[in-house]
Amino acid sequence: MEPVTLVLYIVIAAVLILVVTAVVKSITVVRQAEAAVIERLGRYQRTASPGLTFLVPFIDRIRERVALWEQVVSFPPQPVITQDNLTVSIDTVVYYQVTEPRNAVYEINDYINGVQQLTTTTLRDVVGGMSLEQALTSREMINTGLRRALDDATGPWGLRVVRVELKAIDPPPSIQDSMERQMKADREKRAMILTAEGHREAAIAEAQGNKQAAILSAEGAKQAAILAAEAERQSTMLRAQGERAAQYYQAQGEAKAIEKTFAAIKAGRPTPEMLAYQYLQTLPQMAQGEANKLWVVPSDFGKALEGFTRMLGAPGEDGVFRYQPTPDDGAGVSRPGATDDDVADWFDTSTDPEIAKVVAAAEQRADAAVAEPGANGSGRHAGGEGGVPTDTV
Known part of the structure; x- marks a missing residue:
């Protein structure tokens, strides 16, 4: 092969390599939720959105690809001094999102480091004005204060701080031990208070129960005494009436016996x-009496x-x-052994309807008093004042 031809081949190969390289460098792909900051000859030219992007070969270049999704950064524990001069260790978690890729690239050298340092200084400023107890019980307030301060400070950097969370607030071991003893003492105190209140409530309930039992017992004794007195009165009245009727009937019987005896004597001649x-x-x-020692005819x-x-x-x-015999005047004399009409009802053994009615009414009142003691709230029965019925036999 001639030298001229060899040189020509080399030139053509170099041109092809250059063309291929230029084509490759002129086409790039930006992924979803990313942004590419493009520079032309060292100056910011534009921000490429997701998709296929064309560049001028050897003139344009991608300075940095910036993620646009929300990111989470956990910072190591930071020592913070509280208002009462206690050093606590606080772990923080920052949720942020890049809203302006150009500012995130050109306004700060390392925005993640900047967020970390800003979080540390802001946290010391916020927690430094609180006591340990306030810091432990005011997490939401600390989170809100940090988010506002970081959002205002990172706005020029093209960042938006979504939220800030405190993972842990760890006081010194001695303070933790004191807090544990204090919480234990508080729990024991509350337990003693609750126990005392339980005993007090139980004593009150028992006293009230005894009071109610005594009242009900007294009421029952009262009702029983009233019913017993009423029953005694009724029985005494009935007994007296029975004795009165018995004496009356006995006298009538003796009179009728004498009458019958004399009639029998007359009839027997x-x-x-x-x-x-x-x-x-x-x-x-006549001589059988104990006092009769001697009897003279x-x-x-x-x-x-x-x-x-x-x-x-x-x-x-x-x-x-x-x-x-006495002369018969025509009036008609009964036989000595016959029963006269005026004493025919003496041998009737059936119960008197009036007495049966009174006894039934007394039993009904007694059953009602036993079934519902003090039903009307005043301890009185329907029969009269003080629970004593007003009807008599």
């Missing part, structure tokens, strides 16, 4: 001998018996006095 015999049969009964006994016979009888043909 006794002779003096029979009367004397009956009298002699009665004498031992009167000397005029025969004469008294004779006079009694003369009153009841008339002399017969043999001279003996015999019973002379």
